Amino acid sequence: MVSRSVKLLLALAFSVFLTLGSFSSFGQEEHAAPVAGEKKEEFNAGKTIIHHVLDSHEFHFFNIGEHAYAIHLPIIMYSPERGVSVFSSGKFEEGKVAYGGYKLDEETNKIVAVKEDGSVDETVKAYDFSLTKNVVQMLIGAILLIVIMLNVAKKYKTTGATQAPSGFQNAIEPVITFVRDDVAKPNLHGKHDRYLPFLLSVFFFILINNILGLIPGSANVTGNIAFTAVLAVISLIVILFSTNGHFWGHIFWPPGVPFLVKLILIPVELLGVFIKPAALMIRLFANMTAGHIVILSFVSLIFIFGQMSTVAGWGFSPVSLAFSVFIYMIEILVAFIQAFIFTNLTAVFIGQAFEAGHAHDDHDPHHHGEEIFV
Amino acid sequence: MELLLPGLGIIVWTLIAFVIVLLILKKFAWKPILKSLNEREANIADSIATAKRVKAEMAQLQSENEALLAKAREERATLLKDAKETADKMVADAKNKAKTEFDKILADAQVAIQQQKNAALTDVKNQVGNLVIEVAEKVLRKELADKAQQEGYIKQLTAEVKLN
Numbered sequence: 258m259v260s261r262s263v264k265l266l267l268a269l270a271f272s273v274f275l276t277l278g279s280f281s282s283f284g285q286e287e288h289a290a291p292v293a294g295e296k297k298e299e300f301n302a303g304k305t306i307i308h309h310v311l312d313s314h315e316f317h318f319f320n321i322g323e324h325a326y327a328i329h330l331p332i333i334m335y336s337p338e339r340g341v342s343v344f345s346s347g348k349f350e351e352g353k354v355a356y357g358g359y360k361l362d363e364e365t366n367k368i369v370a371v372k373e374d375g376s377v378d379e380t381v382k383a384y385d386f387s388l389t390k391n392v393v394q395m396l397i398g399a400i401l402l403i404v405i406m407l408n409v410a411k412k413y414k415t416t417g418a419t420q421a422p423s424g425f426q427n428a429i430e431p432v433i434t435f436v437r438d439d440v441a442k443p444n445l446h447g448k449h450d451r452y453l454p455f456l457l458s459v460f461f462f463i464l465i466n467n468i469l470g471l472i473p474g475s476a477n478v479t480g481n482i483a484f485t486a487v488l489a490v491i492s493l494i495v496i497l498f499s500t501n502g503h504f505w506g507h508i509f510w511p512p513g514v515p516f517l518v519k520l521i522l523i524p525v526e527l528l529g530v531f532i533k534p535a536a537l538m539i540r541l542f543a544n545m546t547a548g549h550i551v552i553l554s555f556v557s558l559i560f561i562f563g564q565m566s567t568v569a570g571w572g573f574s575p576v577s578l579a580f581s582v583f584i585y586m587i588e589i590l591v592a593f594i595q596a597f598i599f600t601n602l603t604a605v606f607i608g609q610a611f612e613a614g615h616a617h618d619d620h621d622p623h624h625h626g627e628e629i630f631v
Numbered sequence: 632m633e634l635l636l637p638g639l640g641i642i643v644w645t646l647i648a649f650v651i652v653l654l655i656l657k658k659f660a661w662k663p664i665l666k667s668l669n670e671r672e673a674n675i676a677d678s679i680a681t682a683k684r685v686k687a688e689m690a691q692l693q694s695e696n697e698a699l700l701a702k703a704r705e706e707r708a709t710l711l712k713d714a715k716e717t718a719d720k721m722v723a724d725a726k727n728k729a730k731t732e733f734d735k736i737l738a739d740a741q742v743a744i745q746q747q748k749n750a751a752l753t754d755v756k757n758q759v760g761n762l763v764i765e766v767a768e769k770v771l772r773k774e775l776a777d778k779a780q781q782e783g784y785i786k787q788l789t790a791e792v793k794l795n
Contacts, residue, residue, distance in 0.1 A: 311633060312641065333640075366633060385640045392644040399648045406660035413663055418670035433664060453665060454657040462652055483637030487645040546634065 300564055302557040310477050310549050311366060312391045314346035318474060325351060330393055333386040334359055336370060346387070359383065390476040391484065398465045398478065405429070406461070436460050440601045444608040452607055455495060459488060460600040467545060467592035471585070479595070480545035482538065489538035492603045493531070499610040533606050537599055544595050548588040555581040762792065 317327040329347035339358060348356035352363040358381075360371040370381035388396075405425065412426045422430050436457055441449035466478040478484055506512075508526040511519055558577045563570025766788045770781060 307634065312638060385638065386643060387640050388644070389638070389640060391641050395641075395645060395648055399652045402652060403655050403660075406656050406664075410660040410663045413667040418667040419674050430664075430668070434668065437665070437668075450665075454661040455653065457661050458649070458653040458656050461656075462649060481637075481641060482635055483641040484645050486637050487642055487649065491646075491649065 300557075300560050302554065302561055305557060306550055306553040309553055310480060310546055312389045312476065312481060313366070314349075314361070314368075314387060314389055316390055316393075316474065316476075330390060331388050332359075332368065333388065334368060334383055335386055336381050336383040338381050339370070339383075391478045391481050394469055394476040395466060395478045395484065398469050399462070401469075402461055402465045432460075433457060436600060440597070440604050444601070444604040446608060446612065448611070452495070452499075452604070456600050456604055459492070459603060460596050463488070463541065463599055464592065464596035467596060468589075470545065470549075471588055471592060477546065477549050479541055480549055482542045485538040485542040488541070488599070489534040492537060492606070493534040495603070496530075496534070496606045496610050499607045501611045503612065504610050533602075537602055541595055541599050544591060548584065548591055551584050552581045552588065555584065759792070766792075 314332060315327040315329045317325060319326050329345045332342075332344055332346050332348075334342045334357075342357050342359070344357055346361075348354075349361040352361040354360075355371045355375055358370055358378075359368050360375070360377075361367075362369050362377075368383065368385050368387070370378045370383045372378045406429070409426050409429045412422075412424070416423070437449065437453060440460075441453050441456055445452055463479060466484070469475055470478050470480065508530065509523055511522045511526060514522060555577045559570055559574045562573040766785075770785055770788070
């Protein structure tokens with residue numbers, strides 16, 4: 258019963274996002290002009306796009322007149338001097354007013370501590386732990402993932418191992434076997450059972466956030482560098498815990514090169530240990546953000562043309578829509594591909610970390626495998 | 632630029648969310664799912680192996696059956712041949728036996744006929760002897776009366792005898 262009501266709630270939440278999100282592309286233009294002045298403010302495509310790709314303290318859908326239609330998310334601030342304060346982001350009124358000693362800086366989109374008179378208080382250190390748009394959507398994604406996977410697991414338990422899969426189990430199972438047979442097994446030299454839960458979790462966590470990020474009006478979670486950084490750091494920790502003596506020997510005393518070259522190679526190799534996960538971080542972030550930016554750019558083109566003349570705006574909109582639909586299709590593909598690449602490269606790096614000495618080959622095709630992917 | 636600066640809040644929340652997801656899914660999802668998958672794969676591999684074995688057994692059984700059938704056919708053929716030979720032999724034997732029987736009966740009959748013939752001839756000879764004696768007696772009695780008549784009479788008698 259509980260899982261059913263949770264499902265219902267999630268379905269409801271997503272349908273709200275979907276219906277509201279369909280208005281969001283039309284709302285962009287208005288949003289760039291928060292205050293309806295004497296004349297329409299100049300449409301700044303770059304600013305609008307970056308604003309939509311960035312994190313925010315609310316799910317903002319559209320403005321009608323001066324009223325913003327948005328879901329305000331809770332703000333959680335901690336400062337050593339003032340302690341913890343929790344309040345809704347609606348209290349800031351889009352950065353116009355200060356509340357509880359904090360103010361939303363419109364320029365940097367950061368929350369800063371302020372004095373009584375409203376000026377920024379530099380002496381107070383404030384840490385922002387707010388449930389932002391990205392955080393909320395990521396948590397929804399995590400809950401959704403847990404619910405889906407527990408249901409699938411339950412099905413395996415009830416129907417037993419000998420029954421053919423059915424329903425959603427059918428959709429998940431090939432993906433799981435794909436990660437196991439094509440990602441873990443070829444890279445992990447027989448130790449795949451140990452790393453499979455981690456790899457599967459990474460894969461599905463990225464995948465579900467990629468897919469949720471494609472819903473119009475939703476947050477760009479996997480295109481946030483903090484999100485990818487955390488996953489990359491976790492990958493780095495797993496890689497470091499998997500290393501063996503041969504791995505470190507190879508770094509600190511590269512075999513088969515003259516002494517002086519060794520001196521150059523050591524820092525390069527040592528940096529490589531950290532560059533690999535950093536590449537993971539940047540790749541996922543850049544791919545997802547780029548996709549969103551391209552779609553938003555095509556939509557913005559309508560408004561750029563619209564500023565020249567209304568006819569041009571209407572005339573260009575079919576072209577623009579066709580291009581954004583095309584990029585959208587590619588983005589769906591990219592959502593899967595990037596989840597796969599992140600997982601696959603993590604598996605490759607883990608495999609390299611405990612590769613046996615005798616099996617090592619300097620011309621190993623896996624060695625620079627990460628360079629194949631953009 | 633803000634795009635490239637990781638926010639502290641989302642770092643913390645992502646870390647918490649991912650670790651929770653990892654722990655829950657590891658214990659309650661991946662473990663049972665992977666176990667079931669492995670079990671099913673083992674089961675399928677097992678079933679295929681069993682099917683192969685059964686198939687091989689079936690093929691062997693079939694070849695055995697065929698061999699048995701061939702043997703049975705051969706046996707039937709020999710049996711038929713034997714039976715035919717026996718039957719032929721029996722017929723031939725019967726024919727031979729019948730023939731010998733027939734020959735024997737024929738021989739017996741001939742012997743009997745010969746005997747009867749001989750007996751009849753003997754009888755005829757005796758009767759001829761008696762007739763000869765009677766004739767001689769009568770001749771002798773007549774001779775005494777008329778010579779010419781006697782001779783004629785003898786001629787007559789001899790003619791009578793020839794008729795016999």
